[in-house]
Amino acid sequence: MTTTTTPETLVTERQRTIDGTWRWLGRYGTLMMLALLIVVVGILEPSTFLTSDNLISILNQGSLSAIIAIGLTFALVSGEFDLSIGNAASLAAVVSCTLMVDHGISIPLALLVAVLVGLVMGLINGLVVTKLNVNALVATLGVGSLAVGVNFAIANGQPVTPPNVDSLLDISLNTFLGIPYTVYIMVVVAIGAWLLLNRTVLGQSMQAVGGNPVAASLAGIRVERVKIIAFIVCSMLAGLTGILLVTRTGAAAASAGDSYLLAAFAAAFFGSAVMRDGEFHVIGTVVGVLTVSTGFNAIALLGLDTYYQFLFQGLVLIVGVGVGSVARKRATY
Amino acid sequence: MTTVEQDPRGRKGRLATVESTLSADEHQEVRRSTGLEMTGISKRFGGLQALQDISIGVRPGQVLALCGANGAGKSTLIRILAGAEHADAGQVLLDGHEARIGSPSDARAHGLSFVHQELNLVPKFTGLQNMAMGAVPSSRLGLLNLRSLRRRALEVGQQLGYQVDLDTPVEELSVSDRWMVSLGRSLMTPARFVAMDEPTASFTDEEAERLFRVIDQLTSSGVGILYVSHRLEEVLQVSDEVTVLRNGTLVGSYASSELTVGSLTRHIVGHDVHALSHSAVPTSGDRPIVRLKVTGLARPPAVVDASFEIARGEILGIAGLVGAGRTELARLLIGADHATAGEMVLDGAAFAPRSPHHALRAGVALVPEERRSQGLILTESVESNLAMAAHGAARSMLTPHRPRSSRRTAEALVKRLGVKTSGVGAPMHSLSGGNQQKVVVAKYLRTEPTVLILDEPTVGVDVGAREELYDLIGSLAEEGMSVIVISSDFEELAVCHRVVVMRHGSVVAEVPGHLATKNRLTELCFGLDDDHPQENS
Numbered sequence: 001m002t003t004t005t006t007p008e009t010l011v012t013e014r015q016r017t018i019d020g021t022w023r024w025l026g027r028y029g030t031l032m033m034l035a036l037l038i039v040v041v042g043i044l045e046p047s048t049f050l051t052s053d054n055l056i057s058i059l060n061q062g063s064l065s066a067i068i069a070i071g072l073t074f075a076l077v078s079g080e081f082d083l084s085i086g087n088a089a090s091l092a093a094v095v096s097c098t099l100m101v102d103h104g105i106s107i108p109l110a111l112l113v114a115v116l117v118g119l120v121m122g123l124i125n126g127l128v129v130t131k132l133n134v135n136a137l138v139a140t141l142g143v144g145s146l147a148v149g150v151n152f153a154i155a156n157g158q159p160v161t162p163p164n165v166d167s168l169l170d171i172s173l174n175t176f177l178g179i180p181y182t183v184y185i186m187v188v189v190a191i192g193a194w195l196l197l198n199r200t201v202l203g204q205s206m207q208a209v210g211g212n213p214v215a216a217s218l219a220g221i222r223v224e225r226v227k228i229i230a231f232i233v234c235s236m237l238a239g240l241t242g243i244l245l246v247t248r249t250g251a252a253a254a255s256a257g258d259s260y261l262l263a264a265f266a267a268a269f270f271g272s273a274v275m276r277d278g279e280f281h282v283i284g285t286v287v288g289v290l291t292v293s294t295g296f297n298a299i300a301l302l303g304l305d306t307y308y309q310f311l312f313q314g315l316v317l318i319v320g321v322g323v324g325s326v327a328r329k330r331a332t333y
Numbered sequence: 334m335t336t337v338e339q340d341p342r343g344r345k346g347r348l349a350t351v352e353s354t355l356s357a358d359e360h361q362e363v364r365r366s367t368g369l370e371m372t373g374i375s376k377r378f379g380g381l382q383a384l385q386d387i388s389i390g391v392r393p394g395q396v397l398a399l400c401g402a403n404g405a406g407k408s409t410l411i412r413i414l415a416g417a418e419h420a421d422a423g424q425v426l427l428d429g430h431e432a433r434i435g436s437p438s439d440a441r442a443h444g445l446s447f448v449h450q451e452l453n454l455v456p457k458f459t460g461l462q463n464m465a466m467g468a469v470p471s472s473r474l475g476l477l478n479l480r481s482l483r484r485r486a487l488e489v490g491q492q493l494g495y496q497v498d499l500d501t502p503v504e505e506l507s508v509s510d511r512w513m514v515s516l517g518r519s520l521m522t523p524a525r526f527v528a529m530d531e532p533t534a535s536f537t538d539e540e541a542e543r544l545f546r547v548i549d550q551l552t553s554s555g556v557g558i559l560y561v562s563h564r565l566e567e568v569l570q571v572s573d574e575v576t577v578l579r580n581g582t583l584v585g586s587y588a589s590s591e592l593t594v595g596s597l598t599r600h601i602v603g604h605d606v607h608a609l610s611h612s613a614v615p616t617s618g619d620r621p622i623v624r625l626k627v628t629g630l631a632r633p634p635a636v637v638d639a640s641f642e643i644a645r646g647e648i649l650g651i652a653g654l655v656g657a658g659r660t661e662l663a664r665l666l667i668g669a670d671h672a673t674a675g676e677m678v679l680d681g682a683a684f685a686p687r688s689p690h691h692a693l694r695a696g697v698a699l700v701p702e703e704r705r706s707q708g709l710i711l712t713e714s715v716e717s718n719l720a721m722a723a724h725g726a727a728r729s730m731l732t733p734h735r736p737r738s739s740r741r742t743a744e745a746l747v748k749r750l751g752v753k754t755s756g757v758g759a760p761m762h763s764l765s766g767g768n769q770q771k772v773v774v775a776k777y778l779r780t781e782p783t784v785l786i787l788d789e790p791t792v793g794v795d796v797g798a799r800e801e802l803y804d805l806i807g808s809l810a811e812e813g814m815s816v817i818v819i820s821s822d823f824e825e826l827a828v829c830h831r832v833v834v835m836r837h838g839s840v841v842a843e844v845p846g847h848l849a850t851k852n853r854l855t856e857l858c859f860g861l862d863d864d865h866p867q868e869n870s
Contacts, residue, residue, distance in 0.1 A: 198736075199733055200732065200734055201724045202730035203734065204720060204734050208721050208724065208725075211710030211713050212706070212709065212711075214706060214707050215706070216721065216725070217669070218708070219725040220688075220692070220726045221724060221725040222730075225730075226730070277712075
């Protein structure tokens with residue numbers, strides 16, 4: 001009996017070890033990439049990279065991308081797409097700055113307006129997708145284009161500089177305990193988003209809808225409502241990103257937020273391979289943003305040209321998601 | 334030959350004829366060297382030993398049936414043979430030589446073909462287009478040569494003795510014709526052995542008979558068949574030999590001619606199965622307490638006029654042919670679709686659910702027909718799946734989700750229903766069909782419905798799990814739940830207190846449970862009433 005079972009057990013053990021290794025690589029390969037990046041740059045630039053000032057600067061650089069990418073995560077978790085987040089950010093900034101110029105609204109009110117612009121866009125996206133049954137890619141592309149039109153109609157494509165620009169800039173420049181306000185805002189958004197997705201029925205319903213909308217509907221989940229809310233959360237955070245961008249640049253440019261679209265998608269998809277088997281989640285998205293902004297920071301410290309940023313972002317996305325997906329495939333054998 | 338074919342067990346007769354023409358030596362040679370064997374196959378998934386030292390063998394021209402409860406390991410064994418799963422130990426032998434099957438294309442290269450439960454057809458493609466998928470391009474430029482593909486498809490039709498419509502999109506074909514397209518596709522490259530997983534699960538009796546004729550054709554051309562099915566009567570009719578698995582171990586292989594449904598069931602379950610029975614409907618005074626009353630419910634064309642009522646603690650069956658409107662009626666009851674006429678009264682109050690959410694909140698739940706596509710998220714854990722309906726029934730979506738209590742609830746449900754899983758964290762797709770079905774039922778039980786509708790609850794579910802499901806239904810009814818069972822397996826409806834029959838969208842008859850025999854229900858489904866018995870012939 002022992003002579004026959006031993007080789008079998010060996011085969012099983014070996015296979016299981018291989019499976020385990022691949023599975024581990026699939027889940028933690030992305031984190032290894034970030035760790036490797038930190039170690040290598042830490043060795044190359046020991047005096048500048050691993051300082052607390054620089055780490056805070058990385059967090060600060062990544063905070064806006066993180067907020068918009070966390071918003072996008074809601075749409076992706078619900079099984080949808082949102083290509084209008086960049087346009088939403090730009091429009092929110094232009095609308096609230098124009099109101100500050102024309103009607104002298106206060107900064108808190110301007111923040112609220114930006115978020116409300118996001119809310120309206122998210123509602124339109126959600127209604128078009130659920131009630132008109134338009135594919136989310138097409139719907140959000142269309143709504144995004146509408147937003148660009150409205151944006152240009154309001155500001156004629158010119159940057160809008162709000163009157164109280166200094167106090168606006170203070171939001172980005174001021175710190176509490178040495179950490180910029182925007183980092184705190186990002187942390188609050190991340191915690192709130194995590195709680196919403198993992199500790200409420202709404203968040204669990206979003207995951208169910210993303211997993212199998214038919215089963216979710218027959219289980220009593222209000223699929224349309226859940227999707228609309230996901231679009232709204234997504235666009236509201238895009239609106240918030242838009243106005244925070246103004247606190248950084250001092251003016252609302254017509255297409256300032258557009259570049260965040262790609263960064264947000266890169267971070268969220270990279271994040272889907274962080275510690276999970278291809279599921280979108282908030283922590284993964286944040287890790288994705290941090291990986292990209294750490295890389296950007298390193299590129300600047302090493303004195304490389306800016307085009308390396310694009311090369312890096314593309315590479316991180318492909319390698320991160322690719323390794324995860326190959327490893328998962330190997331692990332199932 | 335002709336006399337043999339008229340014998341209901343003709344296939345075995347013919348095989349015997351073929352063998353008897355061989356001399357004893359040749360016979361030995363055939364037995365030793367030809368055929369497909371799997372020996373000593375073991376496979377483990379996490380903490381679950383799915384297969385333990387399993388050996389089976391199929392000879393050319395023979396039908397081997399693989400039987401066992403859900404979770405016995407049949408699907409895993411087939412998946413290993415197909416190269417979709419890798420065994421931890423054991424080997425596959427073809428004609429006595431080891432065949433290494435590392436991928437589905439290896440299996441195909443060895444002449445092994447598969448028709449899985451999920452047909453994987455493209456609905457909008459025609460039969461020919463579907464059959465062309467995966468076929469080797471036949472012209473020099475690597476393009477598909479439609480003419481030669483059509484020729485090949487017609488050859489396959491001839492081999493099967495049945496030609497499906499090659500030019501109709503498969504979504505317009507019947508379930509059995511779709512299955513035939515899938516079989517045809519698997520034979521586009523010549524096959525020596527074909528494995529069929531639950532082919533007749535949603536076939537009518539006639540369609541099943543047609544499949545058996547096709548199987549006869551295939552075996553007479555020397556193809557060996559591995560046949561997986563829960564329908565034991567048809568297993569005995571179609572197979573030469575039956576191999577039974579239980580909990581991943583080999584129970585034994587038996588000549589089909591020596592088995593009865595009863596003895597086969599005993600091998601599968603490991604003990605005697607008691608007859609389905611039910612308790613009396615609780616009454617108040619001398620009349621049952623009506624829970625749900627449905628009057629003139631309609632949504633043409635599928636549902637035209639449905640009226641019935643169900644009492645507290647009652648099990649009501651709905652019989653009917655495919656297309657009689659039973660599933661559509663169930664969807665009206667839970668608000669997934671909206672009735673254009675008629676009304677419902679639930680516990681004395683008007684009931685007009687706007688959506689499944691509202692129905693669930695009112696206590697009416699539907700366990701849907703297609704458990705994989707409508708009941709489950711296969712990539713998610715057992716625990717998340719069990720939480721789904723509870724979340725769906727929540728009054729406010731901002732209700733907190735508490736992982737620890739959700740886990741405890743899930744563990745209790747898994748224990749109560751005897752779901753076989755390595756843990757509540759295991760992904761849903763790692764469970765067998767019957768256990769998946771238990772999870773779908775458990776998911777809805779968690780919302781404590783007062784009316785539970787089950788649409789074809791035992792399709793693809795083995796006798797053991799079927800018995801457990803009906804035991805569960807019985808005990809739920811005893812606790813006062815009203816249970817509606819929609820089933821095409823009329824023998825199963827014997828468990829009901831009452832059975833209503835639907836035909837062309839209307840409820841046309843009602844039969845007390847003890848009179849609801851298969852024959853009686855079949856007659857009513859076809860509209861053959863007692864006054865015109867001559868229509869029966």
